[in-house]
Amino acid sequence: MPNAIWRGDISFGLVTVPVELRAAEEPRTLAFKMLDRRNLAPVKQKRVNEVTGEEVPWDEVVKGFEYEPGRFVVITEDDFRAANVGATKTIDIFAMVKAEEIPLIYFDKPYFLAPATPAARKAYAILRETLEASGYIGLAYIVVRSRQHAAALVPAGDALMLEMLRFPHELRDVADLDLPVGEPSDLGITDKELKLASQLVDAMVDHFDPAVLKDSYHDDLMALIRRKVETGEVEVPPDVSGERAEGGEVVDIMELLKRSVESRQAARKGA
Numbered sequence: 001m002p003n004a005i006w007r008g009d010i011s012f013g014l015v016t017v018p019v020e021l022r023a024a025e026e027p028r029t030l031a032f033k034m035l036d037r038r039n040l041a042p043v044k045q046k047r048v049n050e051v052t053g054e055e056v057p058w059d060e061v062v063k064g065f066e067y068e069p070g071r072f073v074v075i076t077e078d079d080f081r082a083a084n085v086g087a088t089k090t091i092d093i094f095a096m097v098k099a100e101e102i103p104l105i106y107f108d109k110p111y112f113l114a115p116a117t118p119a120a121r122k123a124y125a126i127l128r129e130t131l132e133a134s135g136y137i138g139l140a141y142i143v144v145r146s147r148q149h150a151a152a153l154v155p156a157g158d159a160l161m162l163e164m165l166r167f168p169h170e171l172r173d174v175a176d177l178d179l180p181v182g183e184p185s186d187l188g189i190t191d192k193e194l195k196l197a198s199q200l201v202d203a204m205v206d207h208f209d210p211a212v213l214k215d216s217y218h219d220d221l222m223a224l225i226r227r228k229v230e231t232g233e234v235e236v237p238p239d240v241s242g243e244r245a246e247g248g249e250v251v252d253i254m255e256l257l258k259r260s261v262e263s264r265q266a267a268r269k270g271a
Helices: 077-083 085-089 120-133 191-204 216-231 253-270
Strands: 006-012 016-021 063-068 071-075 090-098 107-115 137-145 149-156 159-167
Touching: 006 085, 006 137, 016 120, 090 149, 107 120, 120 137, 120 149, 120 159, 191 253
Parallel strands: 006 090
Antiparallel strands: 006 016, 016 107, 063 071, 090 137, 107 159, 137 149, 149 159
């Protein structure tokens, strides 16, 4: 389990629960380094002083806010903490909502919360069980690494998870997109097409199982890497350039829907 990146308290009314925030995501397993093609030596990125051209060591790097062009005020970690000590040490729950009320686009990044002390275990369990029984999740604010986040406190089995949320201003307006808008009939969609599409949805209904999520691209790429390690040779990949229409081609939606429904129904009967 990764190290805690934040320690503080969940504030639930008058109850405080000391917790630690830990990453819930595994790091990407395929990490590539930039290499010099001529001798395959790793290429390093350097922090360079724009005035002297010299490399700046990490312990000499500070954060600065440009309040006028070319003029900065330096902000230290102590400054960030002093700005609002309470905010940097508390997950402050301010509302309870149903999870389905939050559009998926607002969910950003998951974290685990764990009791920070043995004495916190009971309060942690009470909060977890209460949320689970109520069907609600807690909306909260938290400051991590000098930035405030909106978050959702969610029960997840034996754990409490903190799902970081995006703020509305961080999302782009769909009005900027050229979307098909209007009644289905205005878009040339027939009742038969909608009925067939609904049948296809019904044929695909299943219970969610995380085990069915397969990163096939990762697996194929790892297989290619292993071949290169073993032989130094790579097979020429198949040409898939013609598999996707580039636009303008008229397709028979009805026929595609019929074939999709029939394929799904046949697969279900076979199972």
